[in-house]
Amino acid sequence: MITRSSLIHTAKSAFSYANDKETLHIRMRSAKGEVEKVTLWIGDPYKWEEGGLDGGNLEGSDAYGWSGGEEVEMELEGSTELYDCWFAAYKPTRKRTRYGFILTDKESQEKLLFGEKKCVPLTDDQQANSKALSHLSNFYCFPYINPADVLSTPEWVKDTTWYQIFPERFANGRPGISPANVEPWGSKPTNDNFMGGDLWGVIDHLDYLQELGITGLYFCPIFFANANHKYDTIDYMQVDPHFGGKEAFKALVEAAHKRGMKVMLDAVFNHIGNESPLWLDVVENGEKSKYKDWFWIKDFPVYPDKPLETWDFTNLNYETFGNVHTMPKLNTENPECRAYLLDVARYWVEEFDIDGWRLDVANEVDHQFWRDFRKVVKSIKPDCYILGEIWHEGMAWLQGDQYDSLMNYPLTSAIKEFFAFDNTDARSFTYDVNNSYLNYPRNVNASIFNLLESHDTSRIISEAGGSKDKAKLSYLFMFTQIGSPCIYYGGEIGMEGYKAMGSEDHRKCMEWDESKQDQDFKTFIQSLINLRKEFTDLQAPSIQWLHVGKQQKTLIYQRGNVIVMMNNESSESTFELPEELAHKPVKDLLTYKSEEFESQITLPAYGYKVIQI
Numbered sequence: 001m002i003t004r005s006s007l008i009h010t011a012k013s014a015f016s017y018a019n020d021k022e023t024l025h026i027r028m029r030s031a032k033g034e035v036e037k038v039t040l041w042i043g044d045p046y047k048w049e050e051g052g053l054d055g056g057n058l059e060g061s062d063a064y065g066w067s068g069g070e071e072v073e074m075e076l077e078g079s080t081e082l083y084d085c086w087f088a089a090y091k092p093t094r095k096r097t098r099y100g101f102i103l104t105d106k107e108s109q110e111k112l113l114f115g116e117k118k119c120v121p122l123t124d125d126q127q128a129n130s131k132a133l134s135h136l137s138n139f140y141c142f143p144y145i146n147p148a149d150v151l152s153t154p155e156w157v158k159d160t161t162w163y164q165i166f167p168e169r170f171a172n173g174r175p176g177i178s179p180a181n182v183e184p185w186g187s188k189p190t191n192d193n194f195m196g197g198d199l200w201g202v203i204d205h206l207d208y209l210q211e212l213g214i215t216g217l218y219f220c221p222i223f224f225a226n227a228n229h230k231y232d233t234i235d236y237m238q239v240d241p242h243f244g245g246k247e248a249f250k251a252l253v254e255a256a257h258k259r260g261m262k263v264m265l266d267a268v269f270n271h272i273g274n275e276s277p278l279w280l281d282v283v284e285n286g287e288k289s290k291y292k293d294w295f296w297i298k299d300f301p302v303y304p305d306k307p308l309e310t311w312d313f314t315n316l317n318y319e320t321f322g323n324v325h326t327m328p329k330l331n332t333e334n335p336e337c338r339a340y341l342l343d344v345a346r347y348w349v350e351e352f353d354i355d356g357w358r359l360d361v362a363n364e365v366d367h368q369f370w371r372d373f374r375k376v377v378k379s380i381k382p383d384c385y386i387l388g389e390i391w392h393e394g395m396a397w398l399q400g401d402q403y404d405s406l407m408n409y410p411l412t413s414a415i416k417e418f419f420a421f422d423n424t425d426a427r428s429f430t431y432d433v434n435n436s437y438l439n440y441p442r443n444v445n446a447s448i449f450n451l452l453e454s455h456d457t458s459r460i461i462s463e464a465g466g467s468k469d470k471a472k473l474s475y476l477f478m479f480t481q482i483g484s485p486c487i488y489y490g491g492e493i494g495m496e497g498y499k500a501m502g503s504e505d506h507r508k509c510m511e512w513d514e515s516k517q518d519q520d521f522k523t524f525i526q527s528l529i530n531l532r533k534e535f536t537d538l539q540a541p542s543i544q545w546l547h548v549g550k551q552q553k554t555l556i557y558q559r560g561n562v563i564v565m566m567n568n569e570s571s572e573s574t575f576e577l578p579e580e581l582a583h584k585p586v587k588d589l590l591t592y593k594s595e596e597f598e599s600q601i602t603l604p605a606y607g608y609k610v611i612q613i
Helices: 126-133 155-159 199-204 206-212 245-258 277-288 335-352 367-380 409-420 426-438 468-479 519-534
Strands: 016-018 024-031 035-043 069-073 075-079 083-090 097-105 111-114 119-122 140-142 162-165 216-219 223-225 233-239 262-267 356-359 385-388 484-488 544-548 554-559 562-567 573-576 585-588 594-596 600-603 608-612
Touching (some): 024 097, 035 083, 069 083, 069 097, 075 426, 083 097, 119 126, 155 484, 199 206, 199 245, 206 519, 216 356, 262 335, 262 385, 335 367, 356 367, 367 385, 409 426, 409 468, 426 554, 468 519, 468 608, 562 600, 600 608
Parallel strands (some): 162 216, 162 484, 216 262, 262 356, 356 385
Antiparallel strands (some): 016 024, 035 097, 097 111, 097 140, 111 119, 223 233, 544 554, 573 600, 585 608
């Protein structure tokens, strides 16, 4: 029997959305393993039987009914631990529709109509069935595909391979502009020391990045600030002088664009630095400050009259990012504050032609601000990429009026749990991966930002216990997923480093001495970048799991005509091949050799193959 309480669908959500100006995507979920088939019953809500609408009163009338429904078979898009997820695309003739779901029980073959208000059994009584299928008030509604509501993401993003740069630690191009207390390049990183990295140094190494295959540069904050990470902004309208100022940034954007590289900046609009003139005015003038309503202040004076080390950082007189007293939280609901920050967003797109904004702590800023932000940015440059930093499910920000997509931390977590930490088996891994995709519309997934490590995390090799083999499998999996992959600076040469209390090793200086770089690892990363550029099938919207090891941590999955085989074991593994691969000629896409498999395949410890069928 179909478990009715497990049937899930929500209109105008990741379950029901306009993928483009003509096409609806419809999803629903049923209890895992219960349903054999799902048919979408869908059509124009204004198509009625002879006799018409009879004044529009539907309830209680048997004289007429909806006659606009047609059957569209749904595909099993994927499964999670608890649910099977079904999908169908549909082009309504008049951009409007009503719909429900006809489910067939796997064991009994009984049929059930799942509607918005109730579930109705479908039996051999055709008259009763007809009445159920024409009772419009029980059907979900997608009122109209309004073009203004359709999420339109930049087409170029899906083909981009990103490279994240922490400017202070990437390269020192002009030592003369370094801070006075700069330490030698490669010194032990701390949360308050400086190594002298600047934007001129990035320009010096653009050829290196181009050769690697990078087509997008994502920068941690570059604006004038105190800390080495620059998330404590002093002035949003100035590039930090120790990075080279606006002269260096302008030269960088122009040089990157000549190489076909996009440039994305970090927008830190949730909070500001405590050395900002805006905040200092509040500190000095208290309730008389013209900026007091730009912040979330509980009481004045904002600073307690006692030594800093005695402050209760969990109960300050003002809101902050986390409990960081040097990062007071901005009130983006204040009209003047909002206008100022929107001017910042406008300025860097208009004056420097940047290609994207990554939105820091994006989920703690009000939705209306991001709606205004999108209008401003897209009015200047429609294909500017708007990327939200949200570590949890974030559909509320992806309705077409705020972000283009998100940093895909749920996928990051799934990859690390399976490959790096050995915390999950192969089956659980597939559920976690499927869930990361099924939470969002397909047009969001097409431009989602995939990553393994960042300035906020330990490096993947360190998290894998120093195993570069596990790291390679992690990178291979990421590069063969829909969305755009990102490499954190130095990841391509095997850099390691933990983020931990008192440790900043994940932000150590880039290693430019080739004798200290892992050239084999770099060659592997280059091969993945080239693979992604060559085979657009890797952007197929859904992943097909062809083999999932029950005892072994072995996987075979398919995107389009590309198939990836993995052995996430410390010893070689032999396992059965799916029928569609046995005794078939294939081409290895990493070695470019042709071969033919038997009915089994043996992969070495942490081994892999990428083939084309």
